[in-house]
Structure formats: structure tokens, C-alpha cells
């Protein structure tokens with residue numbers, strides 16, 4: 473069912489709530505129980521001819537809003553690729569360590585993680601896209617550290633890295649997570665790679681787990 477169809481169906485339900493038979497306040501206890509006991513999140517939510525739906529099926533269509541969210545617990549069968557830029561390796565290695573620690577903490581199997589090194593952040597996108605399209609991974613985590621120099625080179629690398637990771641995700645359909653630091657100086661970078669401001673590699677790994685789980689457990693049948 474498309475989102476549009478779901479929305480149409482949703483408005484049909486809303487309209488029915490104002491009708492004589494289906495006012496919310498007038499709903500019997502029995503009806504409320506019926507609503508709560510609908511088993512599958514998708515099955516029976518919307519039939520093709522919403523306008524022609526019978527009174528009986530309408531009562532089973534009034535239901536709570538569904539919230540779909542990735543789990544940080546069911547991680548055992550999730551596979552990840554990590555693309556890491558070697559440029560500013562002093563920083564990126566620490567980001568990678570943070571990411572691997574987090575994967576371990578959340579029970580991702582070591583053999584389900586592949587780490588791919590690239591020269592710099594500019595090169596991350598093309599590799600992430602290839603890995604995403606391989607069908608071998610549930611998410612691709614991209615790690616790099618871009619630090620401002622004297623010229624506009626910084627902006628070119630930052631923009632390319634961000635749009636490269638974004639495109640990789642959109643083109644492959646596999647979540648590609650942006651764990652690339654964009655810093656004015658080395659201090660800012662070190663602080664975010666296990667220093668005063670935490671470890672952004674670790675945070676990005678958590679995002680990768682949540683997105684992998686969301687896709688695997690909720691979005692794969694759409």
C-alpha cells in the first residue's frame with residue numbers, strides 16, 4: 473500500500489469518526505477492544521475501496537497510530553560495512569575504535585563487520601555506494617575527519633563527502649550514515665574523537681544500528 477493510499481484511507485477513517493454510528497465517544501467498550509486487538513500493523517488497515525467499506529470493517533479500521541522504530545537490541549543478524557578515510561588518521565582511527573566498541577556493546581557479531589579504508593573523505597561516497605549496492609550489508613557507516621586549512625579546499629571536501637554519503641544511501645537503498653567530522657581545527661576534531669565532546673564514531677555506529685534495524689524489521693516489505 474502506498475503512503476498516498478494510507479493517507480486516503482486515514483482520512484476515510486477520520487470522516488467515519490464523525491458519522492452517527494462511529495463517534496469516538498459513542499464507541500462501545502467492545503468496539504474499543506476490537507480496535508486494540510488488531511494483530512498485524514499492516515493487514516486489514518486499508519482495503520482498496522475505502523469509500524465503499526462496510527460498517528463492520530470500519531469498526532476494525534479505527535486504530536492507534538503506528539510508530540515504527542529501529543531496535544538497538546535485535547542486532548544479531550545485522551551486517552555492517554564501515555568506510556574509513558585515512559586522511560587525518562590520528563583522528564579517524566579513534567572514531568573507528570569508538571564505532572567498533574559500540575557495535576560490540578550492542579552485540580553485533582565481529583564477523584558481520586567489514587572495514588574498508590579509503591585515502592580521504594572525498595573518496596567515501598563512491599565506495600559507500602558500491603558497498604550498499606552489493607546487498608551484503610544492512611547499513612554502511614562512513615567515517616572521516618575534514619579539518620579546515622588555508623584555502624577553500626575544505627568546503628569542496630566537506631560538501632563532496634556529505635553529498636557522496638547521501639547519494640550512496642539514496643542510490644543503493646541501504647542506510648549510509650554520516651560519521652565525518654567537519655572541524656575548524658585539530659582540537660575540535662580530537663575532542664570529538666574520544667575527547668571532551670565524546671566520540672562521534674560511536675554515536676554514528678548507534679545511528680547505523682538503529683537504521684539497519686528499522687529497514688530490516690519494518691521497511692523491508694514496503
Ligand SMILES: Nc1c(NC[C@H](O)[C@H](O)[C@H](O)CO)[nH]c(=O)[nH]c1=O
Pocket residue numbers: 557559560591592593594595616617618619620629
Ligand atoms: N584535507 C582533507 C582531505 N583531503 C583529501 C581528499 O579527501 C581527497 O582524498 C583528495 O582530494 C583526493 O581525491 N580529506 C580528508 O578526509 N580530510 C581532510 O581534512
Ligand SMILES: CC(=O)[C@@H](O)COP(=O)(O)O
Pocket residue numbers: 618619620621622623624625626627629
Ligand atoms: C580540508 C583540506 O583539504 C585541507 O587539508 C586543505 O588545506 P589547505 O586549504 O591549507 O590546502
